[in-house]
Amino acid sequence: MRRKIPDKEIQACALFGVMDRSGRRFGGDIAITAIKNMKVRGNGLGGGFAVYGIYPEYKNYYALHIMFQNASREAKAEVEDFLQDNFDVVNAEEIPTNPEANVIDPPLFWRYFVAPQKKGEEKKLSDDDYVVKKVMYINTCIEDAFVFSSGKDMGVFKGVGFPEDIADFFMLDELYKGYIWTAHSRFPTNTPGWWGGAHPFCILDWTVVHNGEISSYGTNRRFLEMYGYYCTLFTDTEVIAYAVDLLMRRQRLPIEIVAEIFASPMWDQVDHMDEKKKNLCMALRMVYAPLLINGPFTIVVAHHGEMFGLTDRIRLRPITAGEKGDLLFVSSEEAAIRAVCEPDRVWTPHGGEPVIGRLNSREGELNEV
């Protein structure tokens, strides 16, 4: 038997995130204009958006955005049978698209609003774990079907093209309003465009957009395999998405701690910290060093209620943060923030220092939706 030789993808990118910390939902023009402003950071081989708060009417159901390659009817039939067997499907519809948009050979997109129907042994799983398991099944076992996003009251829209063309294709500025928008423009160097390969990456309502190439990929990937995450896409971003899922969702570690894991402070700094802080940093490093993300990266991670941006420990990739009223921005470039507003404040965070946006109050979000 010939060994499996997966090729890891190499890429560079632009990313942008904006959150209204009061929970007010707003349209796509800020994110679209900003990411378009960084056009040279992408090469038209991938763009995408994650938006939170878009399906208030179905907010108790998992929203599955599913792509069918080559508009495969067989894949769609198989997926729908699978969903019927494993979920209550309360609504299913084709995701509206604009046929005039400047994209080539788009696949078919559907969305399904579902509630888990657990049977037998699976009753022990939490709803979230159950959904993760089923999504993994679709992605790995049903040919030509791929789940873009699987969270509640949120969705991912992505594909091959410049991000503004993808936005146009999914008619984001007309159809959707959300309180967090993250966006990504891609510059892959070694993969042909594939719609599933664009960012954001998503598990449940966790999304990641990422810029950079991780030199610690092999270490990170093999560590995550021990926790049952198998990288099927061979992108750095997938590794980060799984790491976020493991640390934040499954192990419930807060962002501040996760930032110290992904971009741990240098030993030189740790040695000079006060005893308490030092012990914490030592323990984190001891246990989680395999999830230290080494090499240049900037990420924007979001889930309901929170968005954060982070760059690597020695800041090899750029990140800028900005604020205007309740709006918080993170961006690859300051110019993109200035393209959409005159910010009250912009700053450049240190390597490893997370920029965190949280809803001012949970009620804000609830009242709004």
Added chain:
Amino acid sequence: MKFKTHLLPEFIVKRDEDRCTRCKVCVKQCPFGVHSYDEENDRIISREELCVGCQRCVVYCPENALIVEPYPGGYRPNEYWTGEYIRDIKKQSESGGVILTSTGAQRRLKIYWDHILLNASQVTNPSIDPLREPMELRTFLGRKPDALEIEYEGEDVKIKTELYPNLLIETPILFAGMSYGAISYNAFKSLAMAAKEFGTLFNTGEGGLPREMREEFKDCTIVQCASGRFGVDPEYLNSAAAIEIKIGQGAKPGIGGHLPGEKVSADISATRMIPEGTDALSPAPHHDIYSIEDLSMLIYALKEATNYEKPVCVKIAAVHNVAAIASGIVRAGADIVAIDGFRGGTGATPKIMREHVGIPVELALAAVDQRLREERIRHKCSIIVGGGIRCAADVAKAVALGADAVYIGTAALIALGCTMCQRCHTGKCAWGICTQDPKLSKRLNPKVGAQRLVNLLRGWSLELKDVLGGMGINAIESLRGNRDHLRGVGLEEWELEVLGIKGAGE
């Protein structure tokens, strides 16, 4: 019956008579009695059949008058019946015994390190300049929990998970177990002093730890508990940073050890807790370990004796089923697994064991690391590999294959002066390393020895930092198990598969 030996000399001693001033340094330096002074003719003569090629006289001859080189003569060349086989047969036909030797396997077998190449960054991710940016080699050794549970108390972050004891070393290189008895006190002390100065650990081997060293070196010592149980008592166990149960050794898997009575001097007898002048015999197995459950009992007995404050390491030789064995050892409660490869050295071993038993450590390491990951227990232990680590590149490759750290034994002795003459078992080491003869061992000054070792650690650590920086990595942890940074050349499909690496160009 007495024979005229049929053996050819192994070395030839060439003395430049014009340079030689008859100073007799070589006569004094050679413990094998090669050189002697012929008063009548006022010249130095050499009995080359006694020469082991240790090069001591060559280095110390003040006139550079000596060259010692392999004997140029030999039998009719034959690829199959090589000179070595012919010589061994002749030796045994004269002695009727086992061929004894020392150090590690020397036979021609694929050296996997030399078929593995390291990666570097170009463009898509930047390399990092180790002269400008920090490069971190600090390494933890020991068991890690599955996750850390964190609790906030106001501003304070509290770790709720109980942590296991871990060792913290400044570079992923430790000194391998070499006992006081097998090596001289001065060599032993050199290792301890160097480990302490550099912030790493040395390993006592199975011969105990001299009392006067306990207080000073307790934070940089791994004490060994081997089948002979020499010098093991609660005080010994508690005067260390970690404890190692030695099951086997790469140079002679499956067999025990034997320190002849002549070497058991008063000091060694006190350290090993055996009568002076008696043979120190280490049985092949531990007589209380006949299964994995027994091993587990010993691991926990040692943990009990040390209040669960010290990681326990289990050292095994790399043998055929090493992956399954290592997994059993982790499940039995070991915090560290040490794997000693086929090339590992020793102070004395039958040649047949050294040359034919065990497997290369590169393959063993790759198999163990992969197996522990598949069983999802890799974080429950650290892996240290040893057995023929020759340079910093071997260290980097070992770490990328999955090792947490490496043990160096032979390389450390070479730093102290060893020239790989393979005569440790004679007890006449000309460099004062593998000997208990006070006249020889005083040739090695522990202060100088320690400095040489520290220099070596420093040199290798700097090289490791260069390699990391080239890959665009600034912490050794991000290289650990990162086989994406390795490529194979000249390897078969199955070998790439076991190593878990791609071929060059793939």
